[in-house]
Amino acid sequence: MTNKEPKLTKKQIAILEAATDLFAEKGYAGTSTSEIANKAEVAEGTIFKHFKSKKGLLLAVVSPMMVKWIAPMIKKDLNKVLDQEFEYIQDFIRAMIENRKEFIQNNLPMLKILVQEIPFHPDLKEKFIEYVGNDVFDKLREIVTYYQEKGQLADIKTDAIIRTVASSILSYIVARYVFLPEINWDEEEVETERIIQILEKGIIQKA
Amino acid sequence: MTNKEPKLTKKQIAILEAATDLFAEKGYAGTSTSEIANKAEVAEGTIFKHFKSKKGLLLAVVSPMMVKWIAPMIKKDLNKVLDQEFEYIQDFIRAMIENRKEFIQNNLPMLKILVQEIPFHPDLKEKFIEYVGNDVFDKLREIVTYYQEKGQLADIKTDAIIRTVASSILSYIVARYVFLPEINWDEEEVETERIIQILEKGIIQKA
């Protein structure tokens, strides 16, 4: 209950928002601090008073997302699974997808930044793995094992299943929102169901 | 279709190789032309003699990949499909994956560049869509329709099927080679078969 929420000032928020938009649009290396200052309507020096460096600003943009989004999502969802709120894994997956939609759309730029910058910033990758790699992956393994024991999941290596489901979802998100946002996609619901359906039956039929 | 194969000189090749490596490693915006000149053991001016600008160099790095890889792959494979060399779609997919493996590994950096830079360069995206979006997508539609008519593919929207298969394959490649190259993956063959198996049966079982 200790309120360690950093109490951001208006200027700090303005800087973070400007940086988020610009990093997402033009990439970290392609964005200059003066552009950020400009967009945030703040002096350039102000950026460096609050965030020690440009890199510090990147971390400040991306870190809360990792903390606030990924970690609790897993904790809550895991508990729901263990409390048997989701009898079928389909329900779990559907909940996971539906559940985050709003967040995804609100935080799309951050997601974009995360995806785009991870290959270039070892420290970002480390932070990411620290949050997701250990905590989240462990919980996911628990969940998969749980459904495998209930006989609802194919008897494939746990990690391969996680990768498959995760990439089914992520590749959809990344393709849809990050790489090709201007293509006409079906409505959300249809896509969600199609993902589930494919995971259920595959797409190849016996003749 | 005009065979303008440009007869690259040694220096030009050196520049292209250096640029490819560096762009892949540090990103386009994060790489300086002097670094490229350095790595290619060439004077800075030489780069600009051959490729008008840094952007021109990026296009020169990425374009041949789009031309040489994607286009012919489709042509050949499509013909094989139409010539009934692949009776089952599994065979087609397996061939497609196996077939490119060598190429993927040789041209990984270019793939990385393509994936990483597309969001920031509208002209790159246009070129990409021009090659893939129209040519390739049309052919893929033909193939999918072909197998759907043979009753081997679920009666889902053609484009959704393409997206599903493509993202199954691509997300594996991207995850494996671009984002998380240091994780221990199974051997290639196992992964290939798993992709096919999942496309066949899904991963969810009736209890």
Add this chain to the structure above:
Amino acid sequence: MTNKEPKLTKKQIAILEAATDLFAEKGYAGTSTSEIANKAEVAEGTIFKHFKSKKGLLLAVVSPMMVKWIAPMIKKDLNKVLDQEFEYIQDFIRAMIENRKEFIQNNLPMLKILVQEIPFHPDLKEKFIEYVGNDVFDKLREIVTYYQEKGQLADIKTDAIIRTVASSILSYIVARYVFLPEINWDEEEVETERIIQILEKGIIQKA
């Protein structure tokens, strides 16, 4: 002569001490006001409330030294000479050296600052000349003339003698404390006597 002893507050003293240390260590131009504020555990603004500008702070650091040290030293010592407390000039010189030793060591940083910054600050130089050049030099001339008349000093131009003695002493101090503090020097007393001995006999002997 007006006793404007300014009743320094704790914060003012902290600032002056921090500034003294940092200016001595890194030079005036190489020290930032924020470093000073940091070391003094004071807000940046506080510095400018008390000392109008960075330059003002430099003057505040250096001025009292000139006032408190050089001026009275001459007055007292001169009187002692005139009161015939020092029969031989050797005694006068020895007293002058011994006398200031503690002060030198306590105020070494200020001395360092004075020596290092004088070439870059005309106003500092002016102040220095104002104090030393006129007051002190005049008194020194009196003293030298006094001993010359007593036949204890060679019949060399008064100013040259002053310069010789002063530089004998100062060059020792500057070399020892400012430029090469890490070299092993003899003990203080030995050095003091050596300076006097050299002034007495020189170092060159008739063969």
Add this chain to the structure above:
Amino acid sequence: MTNKEPKLTKKQIAILEAATDLFAEKGYAGTSTSEIANKAEVAEGTIFKHFKSKKGLLLAVVSPMMVKWIAPMIKKDLNKVLDQEFEYIQDFIRAMIENRKEFIQNNLPMLKILVQEIPFHPDLKEKFIEYVGNDVFDKLREIVTYYQEKGQLADIKTDAIIRTVASSILSYIVARYVFLPEINWDEEEVETERIIQILEKGIIQKA
């Protein structure tokens, strides 16, 4: 005989000259690279093409002086001493002073820079000690020992004698040219002889 003389271009010389003047006048930290570029009539980037950093420029300004001046001076002079060209140490000292006068006046700014910046740049000090500390000091010790054995020098610790003579000369130079150039000094010759005379007889006379 290998001509490793770095073959400086016109621009490089212009930069070095401008930097030398400005560093001497305003100090290293007080001089901006844009000022230097301005004075040298060169683009700012050009400075960094030739001298990797501002610090590199400082070293380039100061290093040749240490190499070209101090080292050979000792070698030549030492040989002359050993070849008995100077029977009396007075002659040696006089030669040393007279000898360098031109050089001192031509390279005064560099000397100023060296004296002023050494306290702030450990690497400068190291380089200086590397050149002077070891080579030169050793040779000086040889010379002093030589004259001590001839009975021409007082039987004082060798290092103390060196310090005394060196500081007699240096303090004169530093005072005259670096700190108080505007005071009226006697003509060169008179000062030279006075230094020698003092070293010979001291300034204090038995009554």
Add this chain to the structure above:
DNA sequence: AATGAATGAGTCTTCATTCAT
């Protein structure tokens, strides 16, 4: 064709200083 010296706009960052609180 190839060089690499030269450029100056632009980069990230620091600075001394101000001012509302």
Add this chain to the structure above:
DNA sequence: TATGAATGAAGACTCATTCAT
């Protein structure tokens, strides 16, 4: 009185690009 957030000019340094050789 004291603060420290805010400033924007200036700092060192890098960049893509040009051009005389």
